[in-house]
Amino acid sequence: MASRHPPFKQVEASRPPFDPTETWQYSQTPAPDWVVGTGASGREDLPGVKEGLWTSDEGRVREIDPKTTGALHLYKMMISAITPRPIGFISTLNKAGEGNLAPFSYFNIACHDPPTVVVSFTHPSGDELKGTCENILDTKEFVANIISEPFIEAANYTSIDAPKGVSEWPLSGLTPVQSKTVKPPRVGESGFSMECGLEHHYHLYNDAGARTGTVVLGRVRLFHAREDLVDPETFIVDTGKLMPVSRLGGITYARTTRAYELPRPVYASEKEKDEVKKAQAKV
Incomplete structure (x- = not known):
């Protein structure tokens, strides 16, 4: 079947080139x-605000029942709405010792004490596990690497639908570096990597009873952080230097170049303010 979309390289050629001078910076919040x-701030120069789209008007909300919506439509909707998503660049070995490297955007931190990450896999069928997931369940080990802009193309290529047993490492051209506490190697080019042991896993089943996904919790046994990225006193990673890449919907990735800060309010000091008392009086 012919694609409904023009060739990607043709589309890409019509876009402005990548701007390496667009670097990490802070701005004020939308409504200081x-x-x-x-x-809501009501700032009318933001898209849709003047038209009243960012209100609680129920007439603007469409209800979507997952029981009557196809899985493909749910997939497209969820990955384009729940954004941006961090990407876990997962390195594993199968039982034969063959390497696997692939990116997964169903990934995040689950806990810091103990340090734990979560990665979720969807499967080709109810009888077959995705290769990375199968490797983790078999060997109880994996490495989660953070993807950054300098190697995004190489990382994306590892999403190729190669059959099990075919390593994505040589296809990416990235460097496998021997880990210290687990057998799968880490990605040498990554500025931040985590050697993980399997802590727990949980299979997910759809309404028809078919196994469609698996959630994996991995306890971090050892971190690898590029020396210039981490503040030696605060242990905070410099986002501007890390240049992390996130996933949006479809085949879309996002850069991380702008940010604003919002301190977390402390009730003990906020409760005496007049505006707080007025807000609470409305309840």
Whole structure:
């Protein structure tokens, strides 16, 4: 069947080139003068605000029942709405010692004490596990690497649908570096990697009773952080230097170049403010 979309390289050629000078920077928040209890900022130069789209009007909400919506539509909707998603660049070995390297955007931190990451896999069928997941369940080990801009193309190529037993490492051209506490290697080019042991896994089943996914929790046994990325006193990683890449919907990735900060309010000091008392009085 012919594709409904023009060739990707043709589409890409029509876009402006990658701008390496667009570097990490901070700005103010959208509404620096926001007042407690006033809800959305109402800043009308943001898309849809003037038209009233960012209100609680139920007439603007469409209900979508997962029981009557196809899995493919749910997939497209969820991955384009739950964004941006960090990417776990997962390195594993199968029982024969053959390497596997693949990116997964159903990935995040689960806990810091003990340090634990979570990665979820969808499967080709109810009888077959995705290769990376199968490797983790068999060997109880994996390495989660963070993807950064300098090697995004190489990382993306490892998403190729290669059959089990075919290593993506040589296809990517990335460097496998021997780990210290697990057998799978880490990605040498990654600025931040985590050697993990399997802590727990949980299979997911759809309404028809078919196994369609697996959630894996991995306890971090050892971190590898590029020396210039981590503040030696605060242990905070410099986002501008890490240049992390995230996933949006479809085949879309996102850069991380702009940010604003919002301190977390402390109730003990906030509760005496007049605007807080007025907001609470509305309840």
